[in-house]
Every structure is written in C-alpha cells, then in structure tokens.
Amino acid sequence: MGRLMTTVVLLVACEGDEASASMLDALLKRDVMLPSHPVEGALAYARGQVRLWCRPGFHLDQDRLDERWSAATGEAVEDVLFLSKHAAASGRPCLTVHPIGVPHLHPDEAPPYGGRAGGAPPPSPRLARIWRALLCHANDVRIPEFEVSLEVTHHGPWQQAPAAFLEVGSTADTWGHSGAAEVWADVLLDVLNEELRGEVRQAAPPDVPVLVTLGGGHYAPRANHMASESRALLGHMLANHSLPFVRNDAGEVDGRWSQAVDAAIEASRAAHPQRSVVVSLDRKSFRGWERKALFDHL
Structure with missing residues (x-):
C-alpha cells in the first residue's frame, strides 16, 4: 500500500x-x-x-x-x-x-x-x-x-x-x-x-454553521459583528462591489452577482464539508429589486 x-x-x-x-x-x-x-x-x-x-x-x-x-x-x-x-x-x-x-x-x-x-x-x-x-x-x-x-x-x-x-x-x-x-x-x-505539536486540530461541534455574508462595505461590518458574537465558522464575505447587479428597461435582472454568490457558497461549503451554510444579507445595502433577486436565487 x-x-x-x-x-x-x-x-x-x-x-x-x-x-x-x-x-x-x-x-x-x-x-x-x-x-x-x-x-x-x-x-x-x-x-x-x-x-x-x-x-x-x-x-x-x-x-x-x-x-x-x-x-x-x-x-x-x-x-x-x-x-x-x-x-x-x-x-x-x-x-x-x-x-x-x-x-x-x-x-x-x-x-x-x-x-x-x-x-x-x-x-x-x-x-x-x-x-x-x-x-x-x-x-x-x-x-x-x-x-x-x-x-x-x-x-x-x-x-x-x-x-x-x-x-x-x-x-x-x-x-x-x-x-x-x-x-x-x-x-x-x-x-x-x-x-x-503534531496533534489533530479539534473541530467545532457538527451543529456549528458556516456563515456567508452578502452586502455591506469592504471591512465586512456584518461579519465582524456576527463572527465575534457567535460560534459560527466564517465562509466567504462579499461586499456590494463584488455583487454587480444590472436591470434592463423591462425590469429583468442580470449581472454577475449570481455567479459570485454561487462561487462563494460552493467554496465555503468545500472548506467545511458536511456543515450547514447560512447566508446573511446586509438588507439595507441592497435596493428592493436586488434583495428580491437574491432571495429568489437563494
């Protein structure tokens, strides 16, 4: 072997x-x-x-x-x-x-x-x-x-x-x-x-989720607060500037925001297999139609 x-x-x-x-x-x-x-x-x-x-x-x-x-x-x-x-x-x-x-x-x-x-x-x-x-x-x-x-x-x-x-x-x-x-x-x-010391790292209990945050500024205010106040593990954190939304005259939503969200969730899950992934939105940082698109996508 x-x-x-x-x-x-x-x-x-x-x-x-x-x-x-x-x-x-x-x-x-x-x-x-x-x-x-x-x-x-x-x-x-x-x-x-x-x-x-x-x-x-x-x-x-x-x-x-x-x-x-x-x-x-x-x-x-x-x-x-x-x-x-x-x-x-x-x-x-x-x-x-x-x-x-x-x-x-x-x-x-x-x-x-x-x-x-x-x-x-x-x-x-x-x-x-x-x-x-x-x-x-x-x-x-x-x-x-x-x-x-x-x-x-x-x-x-x-x-x-x-x-x-x-x-x-x-x-x-x-x-x-x-x-x-x-x-x-x-x-x-x-x-x-x-x-x-050459020892196996103690993993967090299996019920501890992985936190992915969407929205807000570059210094991740939502993740700063949530990760300091909870046991949550941290996944990717995407600011508004990494979630490019586009809406045409017909009201259809496009842009690479969904690509970014999918990649962030997939990679966060890969870092923590078998754990639940929780997505948290900074609601005030999104326009209403952007929030709806995110909720529908998630």
Missing part, C-alpha cells in the same frame, strides 16, 4: 513585502519553526504539521503554491495562510484578515490583482478562529493606534486549497511595525497550537 501523505498548514511570507518580512522575523524569533530543506530554492521551516515558506517576490503572483509545495515535498497542503501587507487610501493603521478570490469577474477578464476570474478558493477553515484570536488583541498595548477587522473576499492568488490573508496595514509607515508583527505571531502560535 502507498504511504499516506502528511497534511500540513502552509504559512507563506514574501521577500518583496515589508509587512510579510516583519511578520516572518517575529515568528522566527520565537524559535518555534525549525530550518528545513529549501523548496523551489526558497527557504523553508517546519514544526509539527506547520510549514513556513519564504518566497521571492509578492503574494499576488504566487499561484498554485499548494500544488507546488506538494509536488516538491510529497506533503498535502490543507490550508495556506499568507502573511502580507494591506494597502488602503485611508492610511489607517489596522490588522486585517480575509479570504481570497474574485468570483464577480467575467471568466475572460484579466484580474488586476491576481486570482482566477470568476473563482474563489475555499476560505481558510481557521478563519473564524484567527478573527476571534485577533479580536482578543484589539486593545493590545503593542498596537495602540491599530484597529482590527475582517475584510471581504478579494484579490488573488489562485489555488485549490483553502486560504486566508493575514495583513498589516495600511501604509509604509506601519507595514514594518514590530508590535503588529508580534501580535500576528501570537495569533498564529495560538491558532496553530495543536498543529505545531
């Missing part, structure tokens, strides 16, 4: 990203991750069932890292957590976490920020745990000027395995913030505690 593949959680840091480099440094200073064999010529570290891969370049160009890691090491990747910077015109200091994908784009479009047009990888099954662990640091003295928040699903890269981006924002003044990097190191060591 063939040997069973080891299943791992893959952390990805990129050399071209200031926040990523700072988060990597904070993790390595904890002396938890041990040097391993380079993969594709890039430095790698390991501990238990967790791997850390130091990639050249930038995150949005790193397609299919799950498959590439597996091909090089023989290990199956169950989750990819990208350590990254977050850029925003507001410039506000923040720590954010979000799933990835561009499910609203036409399949023939070239995504401006990576990914596969019309698609979304499964969200990390650890997304809710990461968010709640990060929320515990909202008043951390190391980051007095920072906010913490979820973000909605957006940008690439593309892969088959579940994924999430863990970010420090929002300008060059804060990307290398040592306190922010230390907080993320604490969150990761907390969330991956079992995996670092």
Whole structure:
C-alpha cells in the first residue's frame, strides 16, 4: 500500500513585502519553526504539521503554491495562510484578515490583482478562529493606534486549497511595525497550537454553521459583528462591489452577482464539508429589486 501523505498548514511570507518580512522575523524569533530543506530554492521551516515558506517576490503572483509545495515535498497542503501587507487610501493603521478570490469577474477578464476570474478558493477553515484570536488583541498595548477587522473576499492568488490573508496595514509607515508583527505571531502560535505539536486540530461541534455574508462595505461590518458574537465558522464575505447587479428597461435582472454568490457558497461549503451554510444579507445595502433577486436565487 502507498504511504499516506502528511497534511500540513502552509504559512507563506514574501521577500518583496515589508509587512510579510516583519511578520516572518517575529515568528522566527520565537524559535518555534525549525530550518528545513529549501523548496523551489526558497527557504523553508517546519514544526509539527506547520510549514513556513519564504518566497521571492509578492503574494499576488504566487499561484498554485499548494500544488507546488506538494509536488516538491510529497506533503498535502490543507490550508495556506499568507502573511502580507494591506494597502488602503485611508492610511489607517489596522490588522486585517480575509479570504481570497474574485468570483464577480467575467471568466475572460484579466484580474488586476491576481486570482482566477470568476473563482474563489475555499476560505481558510481557521478563519473564524484567527478573527476571534485577533479580536482578543484589539486593545493590545503593542498596537495602540491599530484597529482590527475582517475584510471581504478579494484579490488573488489562485489555488485549490483553502486560504486566508493575514495583513498589516495600511501604509509604509506601519507595514514594518514590530508590535503588529508580534501580535500576528501570537495569533498564529495560538491558532496553530495543536498543529505545531503534531496533534489533530479539534473541530467545532457538527451543529456549528458556516456563515456567508452578502452586502455591506469592504471591512465586512456584518461579519465582524456576527463572527465575534457567535460560534459560527466564517465562509466567504462579499461586499456590494463584488455583487454587480444590472436591470434592463423591462425590469429583468442580470449581472454577475449570481455567479459570485454561487462561487462563494460552493467554496465555503468545500472548506467545511458536511456543515450547514447560512447566508446573511446586509438588507439595507441592497435596493428592493436586488434583495428580491437574491432571495429568489437563494
């Protein structure tokens, strides 16, 4: 019989990203991750069932890292957590976490920020745990000027395995913030505690649902509140700008909103097989005919 593949959680840091480099440094200073064999010529570290891969370049160009890691090491990747910077015109200091994908784009479009047009990888099954662990640091003295928040699903890269981006924002003044990097190191060591010890992660009770949110702004206010107040697991979160509705003169509703909704639900279900998926709408963010189209579709 063939040997069973080891299943791992893959952390990805990129050399071209200031926040990523700072988060990597904070993790390595904890002396938890041990040097391993380079993969594709890039430095790698390991501990238990967790791997850390130091990639050249930038995150949005790193397609299919799950498959590439597996091909090089023989290990199956169950989750990819990208350590990254977050850029925003507001410039506000923040720590954010979000799933990835561009499910609203036409399949023939070239995504401006990576990914596969019309698609979304499964969200990390650890997304809710990461968010709640990060929320515990909202008043951390190391980051007095920072906010913490979820973000909605957006940008690439593309892969088959579940994924999430863990970010420090929002300008060059804060990307290398040592306190922010230390907080993320604490969150990761907390969330991956079992995996670092080589143990099986305890799953949430089977009756805990997966929450998919539709509507609202980029910083996912509905998901922020609901995921902090409940045991729910987090699926994809789509803002209004990722739900493009069109209505013609005859009142017929078109647009790629239904494509985006279907992709988000399918990917969220793939991240949490056997669980119920609950879809929550930010009703006030939709016009009446948009709400009706959504309800009819769901």
